[in-house]
Amino acid sequence: MRKDIEIPKVKDVFVAAVLEFNEDFKTHDWNIYLINDGLEAIETVLIVAQGYDELDMTSPMRKTIKIVPPKGYAKIEFIDESVFKLDNFFSITYFINDIMYDKRYELPRNSISEDHGVDLPVLGKKGILAI
Numbered sequence: 001m002r003k004d005i006e007i008p009k010v011k012d013v014f015v016a017a018v019l020e021f022n023e024d025f026k027t028h029d030w031n032i033y034l035i036n037d038g039l040e041a042i043e044t045v046l047i048v049a050q051g052y053d054e055l056d057m058t059s060p061m062r063k064t065i066k067i068v069p070p071k072g073y074a075k076i077e078f079i080d081e082s083v084f085k086l087d088n089f090f091s092i093t094y095f096i097n098d099i100m101y102d103k104r105y106e107l108p109r110n111s112i113s114e115d116h117g118v119d120l121p122v123l124g125k126k127g128i129l130a131i
Contacts, residue, residue, distance in 0.1 A: 007102055012038035015090045015105040016120050017079060017112045018127035030112060032076040034092065036068040037121040042094040042101075043067050047076055051086035053109060058083060068094075073122050084112045090130060105130035 014035040022029045032049070036042050045065040051058040061077060068074045079088070088107045093100065107130045117126035
């Protein structure tokens with residue numbers, strides 16, 4: 001039964017938007033990263049991302065990442081500035097030692113901006129942490 005399923009609290013795992021220079025196109029682009037600031041690898045990471053507001057909704061993006069090492073990170077996707085006006089969420093499910101963890105992270109509308117940047121763990125860059 002559902003009440004018998006225990007999903008532990010997520011800690012040391014973050015989602016962040018980072019402004020980076022794209023060498024191929026010579027532009028500054030925003031990218032979404034999954035950051036593992038923990039001491040154990042996270043495995044079989046399942047990600048569903050989508051943006052929405054009262055009128056619009058983007059198509060869901062689904063991605064799997066096999067493993068993110070301890071104190072490591074993985075690039076999830078490029079995020080286009082046209083969706084900054086939407087609430088963007090990232091549902092992240094992963095395993096540590098065969099225990100499932102799950103959390104929904106959100107970047108509220110208009111929160112992705114260089115002005116809101118903070119120092120990010122592991123990446124050593126400034127970016128916007130999803131809540």
